[in-house]
Amino acid sequence: MKFKAKMMHRGSVKQKSxxxxxxxxxxxxxxxxxxxxxxxxxxxxxxxxxxxxxxxVVNENxxxxxxxxxxxxxxxxENNYNFETVENINNDKNISSxxxxxxxxxxxxxxxxxxxxxxxxxxxxxxxxxxxxxxRVKLQTSFNTTTSLPFEQSxxxxxxxxxxxxxxxxxxxxxxxxxSFFGFFNVYCLRVDLSxxxxxxxxxxxxxxxxxxxxLVAPEFNWSTQLQGHILSAFYYGYLLTQIPGGYIAARxxxxxxxxxxxxxxxxxxxxxPMASRSHWMWLFLLRLIEGLCEGCIYPxxxxxxxxxxxxxxxxxxxxxxxxxxxxxxxxGTLIAGYLCELCGWAWVFYLFGLLALMWVAxxxxxxxxxxxxxxxxSTEEKNMxxxxxxxxxxxxxxxxSLPWQKIITSMPFLAILVAHTCEGWGFxxxxxxxxxxxxxxxxxxxxxxxxYTATLYLVMGINVFLSGQLADFIRQxxxxxxxxxxxxxxxxxxxxxxxxxxxxxxxxxxEGAVIVIIVGAGIETLAxxxxxxxxxxxxxxxxxxxxxxTNTCATVPNILSPILVGVLTDLGEAGSGxxxxxxxxxxxxxxxxxxxxxxxxxxxxxxxxxxxxxxSDESLEEEVIKEVIDQTEQNEITTQTKSK
Numbered sequence: 001m002k003f004k005a006k007m008m009h010r011g012s013v014k015q016k017s018x019x020x021x022x023x024x025x026x027x028x029x030x031x032x033x034x035x036x037x038x039x040x041x042x043x044x045x046x047x048x049x050x051x052x053x054x055x056x057v058v059n060e061n062x063x064x065x066x067x068x069x070x071x072x073x074x075x076x077x078e079n080n081y082n083f084e085t086v087e088n089i090n091n092d093k094n095i096s097s098x099x100x101x102x103x104x105x106x107x108x109x110x111x112x113x114x115x116x117x118x119x120x121x122x123x124x125x126x127x128x129x130x131x132x133x134x135x136r137v138k139l140q141t142s143f144n145t146t147t148s149l150p151f152e153q154s155x156x157x158x159x160x161x162x163x164x165x166x167x168x169x170x171x172x173x174x175x176x177x178x179x180s181f182f183g184f185f186n187v188y189c190l191r192v193d194l195s196x197x198x199x200x201x202x203x204x205x206x207x208x209x210x211x212x213x214x215x216l217v218a219p220e221f222n223w224s225t226q227l228q229g230h231i232l233s234a235f236y237y238g239y240l241l242t243q244i245p246g247g248y249i250a251a252r253x254x255x256x257x258x259x260x261x262x263x264x265x266x267x268x269x270x271x272x273x274p275m276a277s278r279s280h281w282m283w284l285f286l287l288r289l290i291e292g293l294c295e296g297c298i299y300p301x302x303x304x305x306x307x308x309x310x311x312x313x314x315x316x317x318x319x320x321x322x323x324x325x326x327x328x329x330x331x332x333g334t335l336i337a338g339y340l341c342e343l344c345g346w347a348w349v350f351y352l353f354g355l356l357a358l359m360w361v362a363x364x365x366x367x368x369x370x371x372x373x374x375x376x377x378x379s380t381e382e383k384n385m386x387x388x389x390x391x392x393x394x395x396x397x398x399x400x401x402s403l404p405w406q407k408i409i410t411s412m413p414f415l416a417i418l419v420a421h422t423c424e425g426w427g428f429x430x431x432x433x434x435x436x437x438x439x440x441x442x443x444x445x446x447x448x449x450x451x452x453y454t455a456t457l458y459l460v461m462g463i464n465v466f467l468s469g470q471l472a473d474f475i476r477q478x479x480x481x482x483x484x485x486x487x488x489x490x491x492x493x494x495x496x497x498x499x500x501x502x503x504x505x506x507x508x509x510x511x512e513g514a515v516i517v518i519i520v521g522a523g524i525e526t527l528a529x530x531x532x533x534x535x536x537x538x539x540x541x542x543x544x545x546x547x548x549x550x551t552n553t554c555a556t557v558p559n560i561l562s563p564i565l566v567g568v569l570t571d572l573g574e575a576g577s578g579x580x581x582x583x584x585x586x587x588x589x590x591x592x593x594x595x596x597x598x599x600x601x602x603x604x605x606x607x608x609x610x611x612x613x614x615x616x617s618d619e620s621l622e623e624e625v626i627k628e629v630i631d632q633t634e635q636n637e638i639t640t641q642t643k644s645k
Contacts, residue, residue, distance in 0.1 A: 172378040173309050173386065177318050179364055180302060181325035183263060186357040187298055188329030189336075190270050191235065193349045194288065196337035198228055200346040201277065220346075223281060234285045236560050238292025240553055246297030247304070247549030251399035254370035255304030255545065258297050260361050265294045267357035274347040299552055304545035307537055308371040311389035313477055315537050316530045320469030323529055327462030331455050338451075390541070399542060407612035408547070413539050416605040418551045420491055420532035423597030424525075425555030427498060429562035430590045431457065431522060441570065442583045443511040453515050460523040465530075468494075472530035483538055483607030491531030491605070495598035497524035499591040506584045525594075532601060539606060540613035558593075565589070 202219050223231075250258050269291045276283040302322055310318045337349045369375035372383040408414055435457065439450040472490055475481050481489065501521020508514035536544040536551070569585050 171382055172372070172375060173311075173314075173318060173382070176305065176309055176368055177321040179360075179368060180305075180322035181328075182360055183259065183364065184298075184322045184325035185329035185332070186353070186360050187263060187266070187295060188326045189333035189353045190266050190291070190357060191295065192330055192333040193270065193337050193353050194235075194273070195232065196334055197341060197346040197349045198232070200341040202228060221277065221281070227281065231281065231285055231288060233560070234288040235292040235295075236556060238289040238294075239296045240292075240556050242293050242296030243300060243549040243553040243556070244546065245549075247300030247546035248399075248403075249297070250301040250304035250545040251543065255301035256364075256368050256370045259301040259305070260364045260368075262294045262297045262301065263357055263364075264361045266291050267354045267361065269294070270350050270357070271354035273350040300545040300549040303536060303548045305368075305370070307541045307544045308390070309386065310537065311386055312483075312538075313389070314473055316469040316472035316476070316534050318469070319534050319537070320465050320529055323469075323533065324462045324466040327458045327465065331458040331462070334451075335455060403543060403546060404612045407610075408540075408543070408550075411539075411610055411612065412604040413535075413606035413608075413610060414547060416601045416603075417532050417535050417539075417547070418554055420495070420528065420597045420601040420605075421551040421555040422558060423495070423593045424528060424532075426558035426562050426593045427525070427590050429559035430566060430586065431518070432559075433563040434566040434586060435518070437566070437570065438583055438586075439515065443515070445511070453519070457519050457522055460519055461526050464523045464526040468527045468530040469534075472534070484605065485607075487531045487535050487538065487607045488602050488605050489531070491528045492598045492602045494525040494528035494531065495594040495601075497521050497527075499594035499598070502587040502591040502594075506587055532605070535605065535607065539608070539610045541609070542613055562590075 200219075201221050202223050246258065246262075269287050273284065273287060276287045303319075306315065306319055333353070336352070340346075340349045340352065367377070372378055372386045375383070436450050436454055439445045439453055445453070468490065472486055475486055476483065498521045501517050501524075505514040505517045505521075508517060536547040540547055566586050570582050
């Protein structure tokens with residue numbers, strides 16, 4: 001007999017039945033005893049009560065929507081459930097119901113004992129595993145009759161989705177998503193503020209008084225273009241170094257504090273930027289380097305949080321909400337910083353964004369917890385729903401021990417995510433720094449027009465990232481596509497659309513038409529964030545923060561190198577038609593990167609949890625549980641056969 005199941009609990013499964021339970025076993029399982037009772041109406045009535053008692057014991061271990069009731073056992077009319085009434089309980093030798101996973105140790109043993117004592121069929125034990133759609137195990141028993149119920153979709157997940165708890169006016173996991181959105185909004189405001197303020201710090205610029213008077217302001221710093229480039233790059237030098245360590249720390253100790261403290265330090269450093277700039281450029285360089293070190297932990301910390309908060313059927317929509325905040329922050333940060341430089345002076349850019357980030361940190365630290373178990377404000381219904389949906393992923397506890405590094409770096413599904421993230425980093429880096437230069441030099445647009453198109457690009461990308469997550473989860477919830485097919489489809493479509501957009505834009509005669517094609521292509525490309533961007537949580541939920549740290553590190557490298565290559569290639573030509581010819585090389589390279597990423601991810605990606613992502617301690621415990629269940633079942637079979645003779 002082979003029985004394979006996974007049940008997350010601790011302790012031994014050995015538990016002896018009471019004398020009353022043995023009596024129920026004898027009354028319910030032995031055909032001979034049932035025949036003896038039929039000669040006496042009084043004993044027949046007693047037999048029915050015994051059998052009904054067994055059924056009630058089983059019902060206590062079943063969810064409400066799967067229970068069966070006799071005429072004497074009437075459900076509570078206050079509960080809005082549909083129940084099946086059994087008309088002839090004395091003729092029903094089998095209780096055809098599917099047992100759901102019981103997380104408590106004693107609850108599981110009691111459920112197994114009750115099922116066996118009441119002559120339960122194979123299907124009653126079939127779904128003790130957390131997710132019924134993955135718990136199709138084969139158990140050959142000697143019971144009289146066996147029945148089976150097809151499961152095209154997880155019944156438990158359907159039940160859990162109706163148990164949405166409320167935190168004020170919304171679920172607590174959506175409170176986390178919204179606060180994360182504003183967290184990334186602040187992070188990207190802090191990241192882009194220097195790019196805008198540096199123009200006012202090093203060039204003549206116009207200041208506008210509150211009465212509308214304009215006057216010219218001389219630059220405060222005489223820094224060369226090369227030095228400005230080094231100062232701006234300092235952030236990414238630090239950003240590269242803490243991605244992987246940040247992911248490991250978040251997996252071991254939780255993501256909430258790491259996320260909040262990282263933004264806290266970034267906010268304080270931003271407030272110190274005017275003072276550091278006026279002291280010496282080296283202090284500004286060091287400050288931006290440390291700020292990059294802090295913000296390198298933010299994305300991995302967020303994935304550590306979602307590994308413990310996001311139900312599998314809602315991962316895309318929840319994770320893409322914070323991602324859209326990064327685009328919104330880029331747009332708002334650029335526009336607000338520009339106005340502040342004109343109205344109040346460049347120093348107020350850092351003061352405003354730093355203060356806003358500090359206010360956000362206070363709210364975050366008060367309202368957010370590392371997991372549903374630790375949250376004091378989450379409803380019981382929502383907490384149970386999240387925990388049950390994540391039972392198989394084993395993310396309810398923090399990471400202990402070392403990671404299977406060799407298996408991670410040799411896993412093709414992980415390498416597919418790595419390649420896709422790296423290719424996306426190249427394309428995004430090209431658009432982020434190259435698009436304004438392309439519009440100005442190759443298309444001869446004014447600076448104001450360039451700013452409008454750049455802001456439109458980020459706005460479209462931010463909206464589409466949010467919508468892509470909603471669409472991906474809608475498809476998953478309706479079971480139109482599997483997890484693997486959904487992730488592959490969104491990534492491949494997004495990458496191919498951007499590759500085609502780059503190529504088409506090179507043959508557009510209208511400058512405005514070329515820009516529109518690029519913006520549309522970039523907007524469709526954000527579908528990929530509901531593909532490879534969520535895939536870390538699919539293949540290894542327990543290690544998602546570490547995996548994202550690795551892939552984001554690799555994606556940051558081309559994000560730094562692509563602007564350098566853009567500068568080298570475009571410096572070979574002049575503005576106008578000649579300059580546009582050299583921009584064609586830039587676009588061809590970006591299109592080739594997206595095409596390669598689409599092909600590699602399409603062939604090797606997977607949406608299934610990998611074997612190396614399982615908790616070995618839990619697996620060894622499960623083997624003990626399986627052995628005990630098999631022994632207990634065999635013993636009951638022998639007892640039943642002996643009494644029948």
